[in-house]
Amino acid sequence: MAREPIVILGTGLAGYNTARELRRLEAGKRLALTLVTRDDGRFYSKPDLSVALARGKAPDEIPLADAGEMAAQLDATILTHAPVARIDRAARKVVLEDGRGLAYGRVVLALGAEPVRPPLAGDAAGEVLSVNDLDGYRRFRERLDGHERVAILGAGLIGCEFANDLAATGHRVTVADPAPWPLARFLPEAAGRRLERELAALGVTWRFGVTAERVDRVDGALALRLSDGSTIAADVALSAVGLRPRTALAAEAGLATGRGILVDRLLRTSDPAIHALGDCAEVLPEGAPGEPGREGLVLPFVMPLVQGARALARTLAGEPTPVRYPAMPVAVKTPAHPVVVAPPAPGAEGAWEVAEDEGGVRALFRAPDGRLLGFALTGAHVKERPALARELPPLLP
Ligand SMILES: Cc1cc2nc3c(=O)[nH]c(=O)nc-3n(C[C@H](O)[C@H](O)[C@H](O)COP(=O)(O)OP(=O)(O)OC[C@H]3O[C@@H](n4cnc5c(N)ncnc54)[C@H](O)[C@@H]3O)c2cc1C
Structure with a gap:
């Protein structure tokens, strides 16, 4: 089988899990492997970010290994602080922003998703934070230091988890969402209302049926103006309104994209030398990426990427293995309820x-x-x- 290098773009759970699974396989051990990331390559479990306060963990206590340790464990080259500029499919090269080119046999796109920025007016709109990685979490904790009042935009999984973690550690939390109850996309009303009451008992203030329209600095604090004309006063504002798969690199390379980077059950994009998994991918239950009208599964959770990494490692090691998803319930980490x-x-x-x-x-x-x-x-x-x-x-x- 081919001995050409495998280049994995991204060192989140999807990238690192794929590398690990590959090294577990006899045939996978022999493949040359390079991982590329624009961050510092530390290995951490992202779900830990929204429970770290109550567990008494500082941002730097969350990672489990640094890039050097991961490179040794995985017998891989790991390029950190190395943003990818483009993929040159004709030359089979990944081109970094600093101009370096990495020749590849196969590429794995494990690029994650981008937090959606709500459209906000106001002179402090740029101060609204979002947390989708360790660096973002460090910025949030720095801003939070010594402050009490936190406004959260979005009562989805991430918004509810941060609301619980912050309220449990003595912060005054207000959550605003256009939906009528928390986790409204997933939960029937009775379950949502129950979570609403239990987190309210912990001190969370809910504002449903509203969107935030503008954020200004008033008397040293943030004033978030809502669509019903009311205002939330806060020291820190966190947006958790959703995620959008990172598709730009793939689209610019001419690969088929929909909501995410489109892949078949072998996690192959419309170029069979390029695969994708994790938060950036959209998996088609049947058919091939590029066929018109196909829509797949975008599942930005850990279990799907673990299943994907297992199957993809086998495929990369020479044994084509379609991804299978069992039922994958998601646990919302709201210890209060x-x-x-x-x-x-x-x-x-x-x-x-x-x-x-x-x-x-x-x-x-x-x-x-x-x-x-x-x-x-x-x-x-x-x-x-x-x-x-x-x-x-x-x-x-
Ligand atoms: C606060 C929080 C709590 C969560 N809790 C849960 C939970 O309890 N259960 C659950 O199932 N899921 C949870 N999730 C979702 C889960 O964490 C994600 O689905 C998962 O971590 C995504 O991993 P990923 O590797 O696909 O993406 P990411 O972790 O985002 O990794 C993307 C990688 O791509 C790199 N990258 C991006 N662009 C470039 C570029 N141009 N050049 C080079 N590198 C690039 C980044 O540096 C990074 O290394 C949570 C998410 C958050 C934010």
């Missing part, structure tokens, strides 16, 4: 059956014939996750 959700597929036919008791909410989404297609569990009911997950159909069989 934990949540686990396995949303039904978009457009799935069925209805929620909701039961609530003092422990929390148990909501099951069933098809008309009774099959379980999704669930949402809160509080004490999260312990039912393993049994219910076994009943769910796989996302990609």
